[in-house]
Amino acid sequence: MTEASRQSPPGPPRHLAFLPYPAYGHMVPVLPVVAELVARGHRVTCFTTEEFEDRVRATGAQARPYDPPLSSDPPPDVIDADECARAPLKLLEASTAVLPSIEACFADGPPDAVAYDTTLWLTGRLLAARWGRPSVQLSPTFISNEHFNLSEQHQEFAGQIDPAHPAITAFVDRLKDIVTGSGLREEQQAELFHGHEEFTVAFVAKEFQFAGGTFDGRHVFVGPTTEATAAAGGSTAWRPPADGRPVLVVSLGTTVNNRPDFFRHCVEAFADLPWHTVLALGKRVAPEELGPLPPHVEAHPWVPLTEVLPHTSVLLCQSGMGSIQEALRAGVPMVVVPHHPEQHVNARRLTELGLARVVQREDASVEALRSAVLEVAGDTALHERVRQMRRHVRSAGGAARAADAIEQRLYAPSLEAT
Known part of the structure; x- marks a missing residue:
């Protein structure tokens, strides 16, 4: 618990509704904020899907299901x-389909504020306007x-969207x-x-944000929110190599990790070098798919x-973004x-700031x-x-x-x- 957690809020405890998007990159930075508000005495109702219900409850908030469930595929x-x-039409339909069930949860009286993920922008703003409550975009x-x-x-990387595209018209x-x-x-x-x-509230540091100095006081840049000494899903009892080898961590996050060939390339790239390699495979690649590993290479579903x-x-x-922010906080x-x-x-921003090297996917030999x-x-x-950005x-405040x-x-x- 932080020093701020032990302080009383600047007014009576209130009831807040949180509408995060139920995907790891969106939920992970929000949950510590929910826990902080609960620790300050506020009541928080946080909407989620079954995958994250236990994590929400662990913050002390009340977990309520999105109905129908929002996809985290x-x-x-x-x-x-x-x-x-x-994509905008699909997201609009999904995010507004949950409106009736959210309103039904507050039939006895609306919350005092609505905090919503950017992907649920219309849902969050509609609810706040109907209830006459302040809102916060996350x-x-x-x-x-x-x-x-x-x-x-x-669009520079995906291609320019045709404004006459049927899906845009329908949106x-x-x-x-x-x-x-x-x-x-x-x-x-x-x-x-x-x-x-x-x-x-943006979960990046202002110095990392493009054109960060041009944003006014309505935009608060707080950086990563997870505790630097705590594991989000429980300790793995991981220990650094006893022989002092430098450590390379390889992770493809939670959305593009179905690439056993990439992990095999990483094993081969460092098999004959004095490095200790830690592979975070995710849920869609099993360690057995990589074949026998050298003693200085370890593979886990998650680290x-x-x-x-x-x-x-x-x-x-x-x-x-989640991996980037954690690396920058650690100075890696x-x-x-x-x-x-x-x-x-x-990657463009990392390159502009001179914090990383980019290897294009097609060149990742x-x-x-x-x-x-x-x-x-x-x-x-x-x-x-990297040390300066750290x-x-x-x-940033977290x-x-x-x-x-x-x-x-x-x-x-x-x-x-302020």
């Missing part, structure tokens, strides 16, 4: 312009304003139907679309990055192999992976830049600052955060 292997055009990744547009960045029509049929006044309907002007990264020399990952340089457009955007890791390990200037990430910002919005909804 990994995205398609290929995300091109056509897929990007179809973003696990970069946020947009007039100086930086995340969607445009995605606009469906959105119009939902908003005009919402029962809100006309001026309230217009407010649903204020986007980057919404009060937002707690918060425990392993402090002993790590280089992280080789898919450039997912990276080699990244981006897959989806959002990971390419993350044994030789390329070995060369990139050894290059990063020996780059003293890159290491210094200071920014560690001072879960305690996120809870502070939400309380400020709760008790003084018209004020900007």
Whole structure:
């Protein structure tokens, strides 16, 4: 429990509704914030799916199911312009389908505030407007304003979306139907679309955010929220190698990890070098698929990055935001192999700031992976830049600052955060 947790809230305890998206990259940064608010005496109702119910309950919040359940399936292997055009309509239908069941949960009276994931933007804003309550947008990744547009960045890698695409037309029509049929006044309907002007808590450091200095007080950058010394799913009793070898951690996160060939390349790349390699395989690759492993290579379905990264020399990952933020907090340089457009955007920012080396997926041969890791390990200037970013990430405030910002919005909804 943090010092902030032991303090009383700046007003009477309140009831908050949390609407996180039920996928690891979205849930992991939110749950410590929920736990922090509960520790401060607030009542939190957090909506989720069966996969995360136990984690939600462990925070002290009340877990309520999304009905119908929101999908946490990994995205398609290929995300091109056509897929990007179809995704908004699918997400709109899924995220608004849960509205009736959420409202039914609060039939005896609405909560005092609504905190919602960016993917449930319309759901969260509609509920807050109907109830006349303040809202907080929660973003696990970069946020947009007039100086930086995340969607445009995605399209650079996925391809430009045709505004006349049938799915875009259907999305606009469906959105119009939902908003005009919402029962809100006309001026309230217009407010649903204020986007980057919404009060937002972003789980990245401001110094890592594109155009970070251009965001005003309605945007709070708190960095990673998990405790650096605690494992999210329980300790694995992992210990660094006794012989002092440098440690390489390889992880493809939770969405693009169905790649046994990639993990085999990593084993081969470091089999004859004095490195200790830790492979975090995920749920879709079994250790047996890799064949016999050298004694200095270990493979696990999952490893707690918060425990392993402090002993790590280089992280080789898919450039997912969660892995990036944990690595930067631990001061670990990276080699990244981006897959989806959002990971390419993350890799672009890492490159701009000189914090990692990028290996394109199609170029990720044994030789390329070995060369990139050894290059990063020996780059003293890159290491210094990573140490500087580590200071920014560690001072961003994490879960305690996120809870502070939400309380400020709760008790003084018209004020900007400081």
